Amino acid sequence: MTWLASLLLLFILQAAAILLSEYKRPAKSVAWLSILYIFPIIGFVVYYFMAREYVRRKRVYRDHREERLPSVREEGAESWPASMDERLCEWLRRIPGAPLTVRNRVTVLTNAATTYDALLEDLELAQRHIHFEFYTIRDDETGRRFQDVLIRKAREGVQVRVIYDGMGSYQLPKAYVDKLKAAGCEVYPFLKPLIAFFEKRLNYRNHRKIVVVDGKVGFVGGINIGDEYLGGDPKLGFWRDTHLKLEGEAVADLQRTFLTDWAFVSGRKLRDKDLFPKPDVEEEAHVQIISSGPDRYWDTIQEMFFSGMIAARRRIYVATPYFIPDPSITMALKTAASSGADVRVILPYKGDSRIVQYASQSYMQELLQAGVRFYLYRKGFIHAKVILFDDFMATAGTANMDMRSFFSNFELNAVLFSESAIQRLEQDFNMDLQECEEVELAAFLQRPKSVKCKEAIARLLSPLF
Numbered sequence: 224m225t226w227l228a229s230l231l232l233l234f235i236l237q238a239a240a241i242l243l244s245e246y247k248r249p250a251k252s253v254a255w256l257s258i259l260y261i262f263p264i265i266g267f268v269v270y271y272f273m274a275r276e277y278v279r280r281k282r283v284y285r286d287h288r289e290e291r292l293p294s295v296r297e298e299g300a301e302s303w304p305a306s307m308d309e310r311l312c313e314w315l316r317r318i319p320g321a322p323l324t325v326r327n328r329v330t331v332l333t334n335a336a337t338t339y340d341a342l343l344e345d346l347e348l349a350q351r352h353i354h355f356e357f358y359t360i361r362d363d364e365t366g367r368r369f370q371d372v373l374i375r376k377a378r379e380g381v382q383v384r385v386i387y388d389g390m391g392s393y394q395l396p397k398a399y400v401d402k403l404k405a406a407g408c409e410v411y412p413f414l415k416p417l418i419a420f421f422e423k424r425l426n427y428r429n430h431r432k433i434v435v436v437d438g439k440v441g442f443v444g445g446i447n448i449g450d451e452y453l454g455g456d457p458k459l460g461f462w463r464d465t466h467l468k469l470e471g472e473a474v475a476d477l478q479r480t481f482l483t484d485w486a487f488v489s490g491r492k493l494r495d496k497d498l499f500p501k502p503d504v505e506e507e508a509h510v511q512i513i514s515s516g517p518d519r520y521w522d523t524i525q526e527m528f529f530s531g532m533i534a535a536r537r538r539i540y541v542a543t544p545y546f547i548p549d550p551s552i553t554m555a556l557k558t559a560a561s562s563g564a565d566v567r568v569i570l571p572y573k574g575d576s577r578i579v580q581y582a583s584q585s586y587m588q589e590l591l592q593a594g595v596r597f598y599l600y601r602k603g604f605i606h607a608k609v610i611l612f613d614d615f616m617a618t619a620g621t622a623n624m625d626m627r628s629f630f631s632n633f634e635l636n637a638v639l640f641s642e643s644a645i646q647r648l649e650q651d652f653n654m655d656l657q658e659c660e661e662v663e664l665a666a667f668l669q670r671p672k673s674v675k676c677k678e679a680i681a682r683l684l685s686p687l688f
Contacts, residue, residue, distance in 0.1 A: 301435060304509060304640045306615045308534040315638070318513060318523055320479070326594065327471035327508040329639060331619075331647040332444070335452035338466040339365065345436045345468075346372045353380040354435040354481045358391035358428065359623075361449030362399045369448055374406040383408040386484055387427045390414070391447070405648035413633075426516050427654050430621050430632040432466075433481050439501045441469045441477035443512075443620055443637055445608045454665070456605065459575060461603025463655065465542075465619050465648070467637055471504035476512035480635055509640035515622070516633035524622045524636050525629035531612040537656065538565040540611040540652050544604070546570050546583040547625035554587065560594035569655055572599035578681050579625075581674075585682035591664040596660035607637075609648055617645045 235261055240332055303312040303323065310676040315323070332338040344354060346369075353376060385403060387395060389412040403410050414431040432443040444466030446452050454461045469477065486492045515524040532539055532555035539559055546568065548556070560566040568590075574580040587597055608624075611617045620636030622628040639645060 233335060250387045250445055266351050283414040303631050310532050311534040317512060321511055321513045323509060323511050323570060324472035325507055325509055326502060326504050327469060327510045328504050328506045329508045329644040330468040331467055331644060332463055332466040332652055335446050338446050339666050341468055342434060342442060343372060345440050349376050349381045349436045349606055351437045354384050356386040356431055356433040356481055357447050358388045359447035360387045360448055362396050363450045364642055366448050373403060373408055377407040385410040386415045386487060386488055387415055403562055404637045413488055424677050428632050429683045430542045431562055431635045432621055433477055435478050435481055438478055438498050441474040443477060443608050445621060459604035461608055463603060463605045464583050465607040465609050467619055473510040473512055475499050480514045498562060511638040514635045514639060517631060522629055523632055528552060531557055531616055535559060535612040536611045540567050540605045542569040542605060542609045542652060544571055545623040545625040551625050556595055558595040559599055569598045569600055569605060569659060571605050572601045581677045583682035585678035591667060597662040598656060600655060602658035611649055614645060616640055617648050
């Protein structure tokens with residue numbers, strides 16, 4: 224019986240280690256304890272390599288925050304729109320390294336074809352540098368179009384720097400990267416899978432999509448580089464997405480985020496002041512760039528979502544491909560709907576992950592009962608990541624409404640206060656509703672017990688997705 228007692232003690236110690244490490248997130252603790260219970264020892268080994276807290280890059284972040292050039296923004300620029308809730312303004316003002324910018328031009332790009340055309344056009348105009356960072360880059364027709372442009376600009380003397388995520392681009396062949404390097408492009412992965420495994424960072428991914436051209440034009444949003452974003456995936460079909468083109472003061476904050484990631488992947492800090500040219504945009508569009516990741520003390524994007532939701536009085540419109548909210552976001556949506564706000568959530572009718580889809584469904588019943596309205600997008604796959612809060616604020620970027628984006632991924636969102644940009648996003652949202660089927664509570668309650676069981680299991684494990 225000694226060996227049995229030893230195994231029991233080992234199991235208790237492993238469980239205690241998980242509870243001590245994840246005490247701030249009980250849902251995550253329960254998920255890992257369930258895995259440990261089903262797969263003793265093996266479950267803890269997986270936890271050790273995948274889920275231990277990311278070693279915070281405090282020095283890298285601090286150095287780049289201090290290098291911000293105040294001349295990029297006008298003095299006294301932090302004047303928030305008059306319609307803003309005072310408490311929300313105060314919270315947004317306190318986000319570290321995320322100043323409000325005023326002199327901007329915002330262009331909403333609907334779907335990949337429009338986005339790729341705009342990207343390629345601005346890349347062709349590059350004279351000094353191109354900073355190109357994506358979660359996924361494919362070696363397909365779309366990927367080679369961008370590869371050709373980057374190679375040509377590098378040979379013209381433009382400094383081309385490329386970052387791709389090791390997990391998101393795990394299928395990217397070495398030959399693709401070597402061809403870029405041979406032309407003079409600097410290319411680095413953000414944590415190769417094998418390195419991430421042994422450094423216990425496999426669960427942390429750089430989900431950002433950033434392009435900065437000459438420090439004057441920037442892009443951010445949900446679209447990666449690949450044919451599937453043009454509808455090339457036969458399983459998903461039409462791909463609905465949203466991207467933003469920014470010109471003006473906000474581009475400096477996209478640049479800063481890229482340079483922080485660049486310092487991490489390359490080991491080199493870029494301090495050239497030419498990377499931050501003075502913007503020449505005269506239009507007034509308030510924009511705040513918010514980044515988040517496991518290297519930060521604040522879960523800034525999750526907290527921004529929550530703060531916007533509790534400030535909204537009339538409506539909250541959400542479009543997201545993955546819906547696995549944490550308890551605070553769930554309660555904010557329930558409270559808003561119960562208080563009479565028009566809360567609508569668009570999700571894919573057919574997702575790219577069955578288990579994630581079951582997890583999303585597991586949250587629907589309690590929210591439907593509170594008055595939240597769900598719509599399933601049937602035209603294809605909706606990948607847009609957009610939220611509208613009344614008429615005073617909207618956000619679009621790389622973060623999904625799930626716990627992976629909130630707590631594990633490196634993400635980047637633009638918060639928009641411009642009336643024209645918000646109206647354009649609202650127009651797109653209403654167009655998407657026409658392609659949706661609304662989920663009715665009465666019909667949803669009639670789903671089979673087998674489906675409810677799958678939802679329960681997926682819900683239990685959802686903090687790990």
